[in-house]
């Protein structure tokens with residue numbers, strides 16, 4: 001599929017925003033200015049950018065504990081996200097949720113939550129709402145390889161196929177679920193195959209190649225829009241940091257999980273570097289143009305932290321707010 | 327009892343209970359997320375995998391419903407399973423095997439098969455972890471007939487109640503709070519039980535009874551020290567088990583002091599404190615000089631922002647304030 005230069009730039013911009021924003025949290029986490037648990041998605045940007053790049057604004061997504069990328073790629077405001085991570089009243093969840101509860105209904109980001117598998121059936125329900133209303137929206141459910149252990153995934157796959165719901169099950173297979181490598185939680189790491197017996201159209205995609213992600217996502221979105229869903233997509237990728245925070249879970253350190261060599265191998269497959277090379281090769285963008293985007297993004301990230309730092313905390317008197325809507 | 331005692335951290339007291347019961351009884355095994363990791367469940371699983379091997383120390387996929395069901399099923403089939411959930415919030419996926427199956431099994435099968443399973447849920451609050459990673463849900467289980475629920479506050483009780491839970495012939499929920507893992511206390515080296523269903527007086531007093539659960543016992547003791555300086559003599563009861571409930575201990579104390587403040591880390595409405603309050607009003611109303619007071623979390627989900635966490639969580643000062651109010655009413 002031919003992707004025009006404007007779309008290439010857009011995908012690059014989207015990925016770079018996620019990367020720069022993720023890395024910008026490391027310092028405030030270490031200085032304890034950020035206190036909530038933060039699950040960084042550095043290394044997995046192509047999945048969020050490629051899929052959301054194939055969606056329209058009206059489409060829905062649901063995320064999990066590692067959803068900064070999903071939220072940003074779908075169009076969620078960076079300022080509001082960063083402020084949420086700082087626990088501020090100006091955050092997208094008004095400081096009540098923190099990093100693991102990002103939401104922006106106006107751009108179709110209907111929420112994220114850290115209970116593994118917890119939002120899969122919610123996404124199923126959003127797709128059901130669309131099918132009842134015939135509004136041609138598509139819903140994407142983002143979850144990790146770890147979530148394949150939860151029964152609710154199988155229940156949702158079955159029902160989605162049974163009712164031809166417009167939903168894309170997007171599994172980001174980064175080969176780890178907290179402390180366990182995938183070989184210790186599943187017999188096969190070919191996750192996409194679990195969709196097949198339920199009647200899902202199922203594919204495995206290189207999750208570090210944003211063009212492949214975009215291409216496959218676009219086809220899946222088209223199918224869903226034409227009432228020919230659901231689709232199950234597995235994205236093979238890797239998180240460059242450890243499970244939570246800036247600790248990289250390298251073997252030999254306190255958390256002692258991942259071989260250093262493995263991390264180095266994946267570093268060579270950096271999705272952003274890969275796209276930069278392509279853009280230069282195809283002369284879609286010059287080095288100057290790349291640098292310009294980068295400095296724009298860095299500026300946006302700086303402003304987001306500035307906004308977060310200068311924003312007020314929620315007021316104690318408001319502790320009881322938002323339990324019920326009037 | 328020839329008991330050699332030394333200081334041990336709460337998490338290591340649990341660890342010792344597991345080592346000793348697994349050594350003594352080959353039908354005991356541990357299953358749950360993180361039991362092979364040195365950091366996932368604190369130090370509680372330290373050395374178990376090395377000693378007992380992967381067939382009795384089973385780290386699992388993220389499958390709470392099936393893993394809990396499997397622990398229940400194995401226990402029906404003659405084992406004594408301990409299934410651990412590193413956060414009690416994750417255990418909600420296992421409501422069915424816990425409540426529909428384990429709690430009811432013995433009764434609905436006319437006593438033909440019992441379920442000697444331990445379902446261990448760890449509460450992990452604060453740290454801006456927000457609503458799905460901070461909940462104290464033990465009272466939901468205490469509501470259900472057929473389930474026992476223990477909430478140890480000290481290393482001594484953590485070990486003794488874990489042992490008692492494993493040896494009990496019924497499903498027992500062992501609910502501990504991660505903030506206790508580092509506290510140290512006297513723990514005998516030998517294998518011993520703390521009886522399920524028995525509370526303990528941690529401090530004698532005559533003006534008011536403070537009954538507390540889990541980490542709030544420590545807050546209550548600090549509060550009682552402060553109150554003493556102001557001339558208020560507070561008795562502190564550590565409930566230790568939510569179910570069965572040590573009604574006698576509590577009611578006798580309140581009959582003596584005439585006043586009751588209840589400190590529990592769950593939510594207020596329909597909670598532990600509500601139950602205890604109803605109990606004393608039913609049993610010893612005539613000796614009460616003031617209505618019982620509840621110190622609990624407000625009926626609000628756990629917020630992320632530390633600015634709100636400070637207003638949300640309860641401790642010594644809330645207890646002290648409540649005692650003073652009860653004393654002056």
Ligand SMILES: Cc1ncc(C[n+]2csc(CCOP(=O)(O)OP(=O)(O)O)c2C)c(N)n1
Pocket residue numbers: 065066114115116117143144145146147174176177178243359388390416419
């Ligand atoms: C129901 C439930 N069980 C356990 C956990 C603890 N936990 C948090 S993330 C996670 C695994 C995540 O692995 P995966 O789904 O592959 O996502 P990744 O972190 O790799 O992005 C687990 C087990 C949880 N949050 N919810």
Ligand SMILES: [Mg+2]
Pocket residue numbers: 144145146172173174175176177178
């Ligand atoms: Mg994973």
